[in-house]
Amino acid sequence: MTAKKEATLLQALIPILFLIVLLTINVIVLGSGAIEGANQIALLLGAAVAGVISFQLGHTWHEIEVSIVRSISSAMAAMLILLTIGSLSGTWLLSGIVPAMIYYGLKILNPTIFLLAACVVCAIVSLATGSSWSTVATVGIALLGIGKALDIHEGVIAGAIISGSYFGDKMSPLSDTTNLAPAMAGTDLITHVKYMMYTTIPTLVITLLIFMVWGFTLDTSTTATDSQAVLAAIENSFDLNPLLFVVPVLVIVMIVKKVPALPALLVGALLGGLCAVIFQPDVVR
Structure with a gap:
């Protein structure tokens, strides 16, 4: 039986450096x-290089395979949530939930303050639910649609949504990571949140200032015409029944009540499909 060796710092860095070089070449070319x-x-x-080094250190293929399965298992929950988010966004678009959010959002939000408002709204929802994933999957989808209708770059919209969502997730007493960190460090939740505020609050303030300034630099000369065209298209394509908003409200309530994100989003996706059949029969056909 081959004796197993500990990897040196250089051996541990070789797969990472190899991967960085390949990714850099890909982006350049x-x-x-x-x-x-x-x-x-x-x-x-990069994984193959890591495997070769692992063989050199005396590990068997079975041990490498067990490690691969363990790593995939640890990421499986996140991957399932991503798949469910895809289903949820599809059924919510088809059912008219997201178009209804976009429709009323365009009537309420001004392009100048949109980025600021998007960040604040996501921060509040994420703070209330304790989940950045769920915030992005629900409110975030609608805000992305509103921002695109206002002719704002998708990357900037995503930045505002993610910034607000992760602030709420980090600071919320309902967040699993916010509860896990003090438990592992041997302190209490309130102390943990208190000391995070010293770095997180100034960061959020700076972020909001950036989005506010960015909003004033946006060209809004053609936004009104584009918005009216989007509003007309939504009105002609969907039945904007107020009952559609029951579904996102129900999903948010479920998450606030500590229902795990995966079943909550799955229920939202199924209800979205049901709403599509009931409220948008012409679209479903």
Whole structure:
């Protein structure tokens, strides 16, 4: 039986450095096209290099396979949530839930303050639910649609949504990570949140100032015309029944009541499909 050796710092860094080099080459050569497959190949090659080093250190294929399965298992919950978010966003778009949010959001929100408002809204919802994933999957989808209708760049909209969502997740007493961190460190939840405020609150204030300034620099000369066209298209395509808002409210209430994110989002996706059949029969056909 081959004796197992501990990896040196250099051996541990080789797969990471190899991966960084491959990803850099992909971005330089392919640009945005790198995400269409080249980066995945780079990840597989990086894993192969790590496997070769592991063999050199005396590990068997069975041990490597067990480690692979363990790593995939630890990420499975997040992957299932991502798949469920895809289902939820699809049924909510088809049922008219997201179009209804976009419709009323366009009537309420001004392009100048949209980025600021998006960040604040996501922070409040995430703070109330304790889940950044659920916030992005529900309110975030609608805000992305509103921002695109206002002709704001998708990357900036995503930045506002994610910034607010992660603030609430980090500071919420309902968040699993916020509860786990003090438990592992041997302190209490209130003390943990108190000391996080010293760095998190100033960061949020700076972020909000950036989004506020950015909002005033946006060109809104054609926004009104574009918004009216979007509003007319939504009115002609969907039945904007107020009962549609029951579904997102129910999902948020479930998460506030500490229902795990995966079943809560799955219920939201199923109810979205049911609403599509009831309220948008022409679209479903």
